[in-house]
Amino acid sequence: MAEEVLTDRVKEEISALAPLDIIVGIPSYNNAATIGSVVTSAQAGLLESFPDRKALIVNSDGGSKDGTVEAFKHACRDGHSLTIEHPVYPVHHLTTPYHGLPARGNAFRTLFRIAELAGARALLVVDAGFHGVAPGWFNPFLDAILNKEFDYAVPLYRRHKYDGALTNCIVYPLMRALYGRRIRQPIGGEVGISGRLARHLLTRNIWNTDVARYAIDIWMATAAVAENYKVCQVRMGAKSRDLRDQSSDLSTILVQVVGSVFGLMETYDSIWRNVLGSLPTPLMGDPCEAPMDPVSVNIPRLHASFQQGVRDLRPIYEIVFTREQLSELEAHASQPLDRFSLPEELWVGLIYEAALAHHRRAMDREHLLKSLAPLYLGWVASFARQTENEDSSKADERIEKLCLAYEQLKTYLINQWPLA
Amino acid sequence: MTEFLEQAVWGPLRELGQQAILNLSSLVGMLILLILGLVLGWVAKEVVYGILRILRFDRLADRLGIGPVVERTGLARSSSYLAGQIVQGLIVLTALLAGLNALGTPLTRNLVERVFLYLPHLLAAMLVLIAGVLIARFLGRSVLIAAVNANLPSARLLSGITRLFVVALTVVAALDELGISRTTIIVTFAITFGGLVTAAAIAFGLGARDLARDLLQSQFRPKVEKEMADTMRHI
DSSP states (O other), rough: OOOSOOOOHHHHHHHHHSSSSSEEEEEEEOOOHHHHHHHHHHHHHHHHHTSSSSSEEEEEEEESSSSSSHHHHHHHHSSSSEEOOOOOOGGGSSSSOOTOEEEEEEHHHHHHHHHHHHHHHHEEEOOTTTOOOOOOHHHHHHHHEEEESOOOEEEEEEETTTTHHHHHIIIIHHHHHHEEOOOOOOSSSSSEHHHHHHHHHSSSSSEEEESHOOOHHHHHHHHHHTTTOOOOEEEEOOOOOOOGGGSSHHHHHHIIIIIIHHHHHHHHHHHHTTTOOOOOEEHHHHHHHOOOOOOOOHHHHHHHHHHHHHHTTHHHHHHHHHHHHHHHHHHTTTTTTTOOOOOHHHHHHHHHHHHHHHHTTOOOOHHHHTTTTHHHHHHHHHHHHHHOOHHHHHHHHHHHHHHHHHTHHHHHHHHGGGGO | HHHIIIIIIIIHHHHHHHHHHHHHHHHHHHHHHHHHHHHHHHHHHHHHHHHHHHHHHHHHHHTTTTHHHHHHHOOSHHHHHHHHHHHHHHHHHHHHHHHHHHHOHHHHHHHHHHHHHHHHHHHHHHHHHHHHHHHHHHHHHHHHHHHHHOOOOOOHHHHHHHHHHHHHHHHHHHHHHTTTSSHHHHHHHHHHHHHHHHHHHHHHHHHTTTHHHHHHHHHHHHHHHHSSOOOOOOO
16 A cells, blocks of 8 residues: 555645646745745736636645745735645755755655645646746646646756756757657756646655655656656746756766666666657747856866866776777877867767666766766867857757767667676 | 513504504594595585676676786686685685594694684684775775865875775784784884874975965865856756
């Protein structure tokens, strides 16, 4: 029998309101400054676009100490609202997750259970720290789930060409090559989920694992795509930069994010090993030309980090990569910055070898993932140098070229996987 | 006269002969046990080696970091072969001790008893050494990766020092377990490491005063941004 995550009081409250059409879930942790505006926008958006739908706004808090819950209650003077506290254990505070919200997985589990109990058709989860969310933001997501019957809707934000570098060079192309669906920002933070998918995800036994702890978004996106749920992307404007993801250092982000993608390759290996090529994902919403925040990248510093990594981490790379890859890496590391450029094939080969080494447990997995940091910085330096004088569309073309390299070299990964 | 010869010569000679036959049978028994041990040991080595090879023990040993150590030190041609050799050695040793015990003299009995009492210490010391090598390797790697990711120029040196320190500690603990000049080893270890730390501190203080000042300043005074900061988000 599944573990119950709601108290009897909460269950009674929800039963009294059921059936509901929409649940807007707002996971929070010390977001007193922003949660009020998120709630106000959600209420206005629901009233504007879905006045005839019965909705509930739920704040799932992870033990805030700055008055977040009070701010939420204060903002929810009209309409149905509910405050609950999802469990946060000491283990959740041991390592800061890349998204900055401890026990985010538990928040989702609680919201899924509420959606199930209320018989909700759509669940929209918005981060309480989301700056500048407008009432119009909610409509395309809920429209995709309620009217167009998609099961999983992820945002597609307008981003600077250097922003989200890890998503651009590993997460997006790798997930696209693996599962054959082009989801440009699979870990966008905000997400719309159908009641059907929420009920399904609730039954999965991942809630006490690192996937739920650190990478719930990656898991949900992977599960939705791999298990053939209807997925779409929703065009959004530029997301205001709160730099929350930089609360963790790069090596921790690599362990959490890349480690989760690699880990899910084990779970879904019978699926991705039968996929070649990729299909586009439907796009909802209108194109938006909102201005983006400027992003600066210190290319010489990244290049120096790459050079040091190739030089000093050789004993580790010898275990993970092939001799040819090592020689190529060393040849590129010896190049001066003005001629420095990492070829797509080399980069994809390195990531695939790292995935195989992770699979065969060639060494401690955390060591393996953390040792990728200098190589990643090298790729970012190379990409930034190549696109320094190019606009966003040219940079996107380069990312597309990289994605195609991932897809073309996937046969190697498929063949090597059982032998690893 | 006959009685005298019987008492003074033939009697002791007969006794000596009987004793020699008795000892010879013990000696032959010991040799048989030893030969049996050698044969059994060889067979056990081959069996263990074969089974471990089928079970891909060498790969596991490589992952744990034992394989490269075996390879580098030339202890054996592979980790699984080394495991076979250890089993062989234990069987031969047991046979030898059983053979010595079969001689039945107080000296050999005493020796066997002492060896058996010492064996647990030997085993514990071996385990301490193996654990030490593994821990040294793990910590060395952790330090190396953390230092490289923090852009410390002396990452490899730091990693090497960490490994050396852990291995040295392990060797001291293993020797202590074996009871080999316990006090001398601990004192030597303390003096060596104390000396090294003092020497390093003096060298750092005299030779790298500016560096020390800069380092402390960077730790305790607000940083002045010299380089352009990255503002990109990874996710």
